[in-house]
Amino acid sequence: MTSAVVSRELRPEIETLWDYTQMHHQLRPVDVGIGLGGHDLGVAIRIADLYHRSTFPLIVFTGANAPTTVERFPRGEAVHFREKAIELGVPSEKILIEPNATNTGENIDFTRTLLQDKTSVRSVLLVSRPYQQRRSYAICRKRWPDVDVLCSSSTQPMDEYIREIGDADRVVNMLVGDTQRVWVYAAKGWAIEQDVPDHVHEAYARLVDAGFNKRLLPE
Incomplete structure (x- = not known):
C-alpha cells in the first residue's frame, strides 16, 4: 500500500x-494560459480558476498521453483537461487543444505553432504540476525566447x-x-x-x- x-x-x-522547483512568480495578466498535460487534473482546475480571475483570455491545453496517463485519460490529456475546465465554467470557445505533445519541449513547440496564426502572443502563463514549474520555465525560455513567461500550479x-x-x-x-x-x-x-x-x-x-x-x- x-x-x-x-x-x-x-x-x-x-x-x-x-x-x-517552484518559481514563486507574482502573477499578472498574460495573453495565453497554457495547461501542461500530465496525470494531475489539478492543472485544469488551476487554469479554470485563473481564467475566472481574468488572468488570461485564452487557454491552450497541451498533451497526448504518457504510459502513466493512458488509463486515466484515454482520449488524451489535453482533451480531458479541456472537459474539466468546461465543467468548471470556462467557455468552450476560449479553449484550444494541442493533442500531440508527449514531453514538455513538445508542449511548448506545438503550442507555439498552434497559436502562430491565431493571435499575437507576447506573454504566457504555464500551469503545471508544482514541481514541474522550474523545468517548464527553463524549457520555454529556451524554445520560445521572445515571450514573457510566468509559471503557476496548484496553491495547495x-x-x-x-x-x-x-x-x-x-x-x-x-x-x-x-x-x-x-x-x-x-x-x-x-x-x-x-x-x-x-x-x-x-x-x-x-x-x-x-x-x-x-x-x-x-x-
Missing part, C-alpha cells in the same frame, strides 16, 4: 526541493497535495527527477541554465541515496 505521508526523517530535504501546501495524489513515494520520485532535469536539460541545450544552490544539490543527493531514483536520467 502506498503512503500519502512524507518521511519525517527526510522532510527537510523534500521541502527544500519542493520550494526550489505540499502535504495536502501529496494526500490528494495519494502516493508520497511517487511525488517525491517525480520531485527528485524534476530537480535533476534542471541541470541535465541545460547541459544538453534543451533549457536555459539556472542557478542550483548548494543546499539544493545536497538535499537532492540525500534523497537519491535514500532510494528516490526512479525518475533519474543518466548523467
Whole structure:
C-alpha cells in the first residue's frame, strides 16, 4: 500500500526541493494560459480558476498521453483537461487543444505553432504540476525566447497535495527527477541554465541515496 505521508526523517530535504522547483512568480495578466498535460487534473482546475480571475483570455491545453496517463485519460490529456475546465465554467470557445505533445519541449513547440496564426502572443502563463514549474520555465525560455513567461500550479501546501495524489513515494520520485532535469536539460541545450544552490544539490543527493531514483536520467 502506498503512503500519502512524507518521511519525517527526510522532510527537510523534500521541502527544500519542493520550494526550489517552484518559481514563486507574482502573477499578472498574460495573453495565453497554457495547461501542461500530465496525470494531475489539478492543472485544469488551476487554469479554470485563473481564467475566472481574468488572468488570461485564452487557454491552450497541451498533451497526448504518457504510459502513466493512458488509463486515466484515454482520449488524451489535453482533451480531458479541456472537459474539466468546461465543467468548471470556462467557455468552450476560449479553449484550444494541442493533442500531440508527449514531453514538455513538445508542449511548448506545438503550442507555439498552434497559436502562430491565431493571435499575437507576447506573454504566457504555464500551469503545471508544482514541481514541474522550474523545468517548464527553463524549457520555454529556451524554445520560445521572445515571450514573457510566468509559471503557476496548484496553491495547495505540499502535504495536502501529496494526500490528494495519494502516493508520497511517487511525488517525491517525480520531485527528485524534476530537480535533476534542471541541470541535465541545460547541459544538453534543451533549457536555459539556472542557478542550483548548494543546499539544493545536497538535499537532492540525500534523497537519491535514500532510494528516490526512479525518475533519474543518466548523467
